[in-house]
Amino acid sequence: MTRALIFGLGGVGCIYGYILQQGGVEVTAVCRSNYEQVKANGVTIRSAKWGTVTARPHAARSPKEAAQYGPFDYILVCSKAFPGTSELIRDAVTGGTAVVLAQNGIGIEAEYAAAYPSNTMISGVVYLPTTQVEPGVVEHGTPLERFEIGSYPSLAGSAAEDAVTKLAELFAKGGGTCIAYDDVQAQRWEKLSVNASLNPITALSLCDDANFLRSSPGALEVAKDVMREVGAVAAAYGYHGVDKATIDRHMLRHEQRVNGKEPSMLVDVRQNRPVEVEAILGYTVRLAEKQNVAVPYLRMLYTLTKARNFAIVQSDEWKPIARVS
Numbered sequence: 001m002t003r004a005l006i007f008g009l010g011g012v013g014c015i016y017g018y019i020l021q022q023g024g025v026e027v028t029a030v031c032r033s034n035y036e037q038v039k040a041n042g043v044t045i046r047s048a049k050w051g052t053v054t055a056r057p058h059a060a061r062s063p064k065e066a067a068q069y070g071p072f073d074y075i076l077v078c079s080k081a082f083p084g085t086s087e088l089i090r091d092a093v094t095g096g097t098a099v100v101l102a103q104n105g106i107g108i109e110a111e112y113a114a115a116y117p118s119n120t121m122i123s124g125v126v127y128l129p130t131t132q133v134e135p136g137v138v139e140h141g142t143p144l145e146r147f148e149i150g151s152y153p154s155l156a157g158s159a160a161e162d163a164v165t166k167l168a169e170l171f172a173k174g175g176g177t178c179i180a181y182d183d184v185q186a187q188r189w190e191k192l193s194v195n196a197s198l199n200p201i202t203a204l205s206l207c208d209d210a211n212f213l214r215s216s217p218g219a220l221e222v223a224k225d226v227m228r229e230v231g232a233v234a235a236a237y238g239y240h241g242v243d244k245a246t247i248d249r250h251m252l253r254h255e256q257r258v259n260g261k262e263p264s265m266l267v268d269v270r271q272n273r274p275v276e277v278e279a280i281l282g283y284t285v286r287l288a289e290k291q292n293v294a295v296p297y298l299r300m301l302y303t304l305t306k307a308r309n310f311a312i313v314q315s316d317e318w319k320p321i322a323r324v325s
């Protein structure tokens with residue numbers, strides 16, 4: 001039987017755990033603040049796609065405790081993409097484990113590849129508007145659900161390709177949508193163009209996506225300007241997919257929402273939690289600088305979001321919780 005560990009049982013982790021369990025996988029989850037509820041009641045998902053469904057993963061407090069349910073064929077990292085967190089899963093990684101990053105951002109794989117050089121690495125791009133509304137209870141309000149995956153690096157060999165193909169099959173068996181790509185970095189840049197724009201804009205304005213876009217006549221073009229900058233950085237690295245058609249298509253999805261969605265960065269700001277400022281903006285700005293691509297909007301958003309994050313991490317509400325930095 002295939003065994004998977006979900007590290008980070010939040011919005012995305014709960015749903016991916018559910019899909020894999022439906023696909024016949026034995027699922028274990030490392031839980032933090034929702035441990036008691038998940039241990040007692042499992043996970044409840046209120047989904048526009050599947051209705052109200054439940055999953056019952058083995059609940060563990062740490063990867064060390066989780067290891068009793070291993071060895072794991074896959075570890076899905078579904079925590080927020082913060083630099084320096086690759087060590088957190090070490091106690092659950094064995095030789096046959098494929099490490100799957102189900103996270104937003106760009107350039108996030110290198111740290112894991114360096115930490116686990118002998119393991120297969122799978123990079124995953126998540127389209128899944130979801131929020132954990134109470135411990136172990138997740139809302140998935142629109143039916144969008146797509147996981148785009150590929151090995152890291154691309155063309156990593158047949159073992160990695162097999163692991164990618166098998167994961168896509170398990171998702172399909174579990175009622176999910178998982179698409180395998182030869183080079184998933186193209187998809188990562190495309191998703192980044194949305195995240196680097198709407199995540200900081202909504203987090204800083206405290207306005208959900210649809211409401212931001214209808215908040216002033218210039219709002220849509222500003223959001224697209226940021227996406228165009230990401231497109232220019234991507235092109236400097238050989239990825240030309242973030243073009244006008246792609247930008248218009250993505251923005252239309254957000255414009256058409258009657259009830260807006262709060263991107264995860266806005267949810268984190270509201271809850272006074274650290275935000276993925278480096279994975280989404282910092283790495284992008286640094287990649288732009290390396291190729292001399294001018295990114296004034298991104299630099300401004302990076303600086304302001306970094307300040308927002310600084311204020312959160314320094315705050316008194318933050319310190320006693322002792323979360324991962």
Ligand SMILES: NC(=O)c1ccc[n+]([C@@H]2O[C@H](COP(=O)([O-])OP(=O)(O)OC[C@H]3O[C@@H](n4cnc5c(N)ncnc54)[C@H](OP(=O)(O)O)[C@@H]3O)[C@@H](O)[C@H]2O)c1
Pocket residue numbers: 007008009010011012013030031032033034078079080081088102103104126127128129130131132263264276323324
């Ligand atoms: N949510 C969305 O709509 C969405 C859509 C697309 C992509 N994404 C991306 O998907 C990734 C996951 O996002 P999310 O929204 O699912 O995040 P989330 O709801 O904040 O969940 C992250 C989970 O990781 C847990 N965690 C963090 N550090 C941990 C540790 N050391 N030990 C155990 N658990 C730990 C957190 O526990 P606590 O609850 O105790 O903090 C939380 O349950 C992010 O990269 C995000 O940008 C999210």
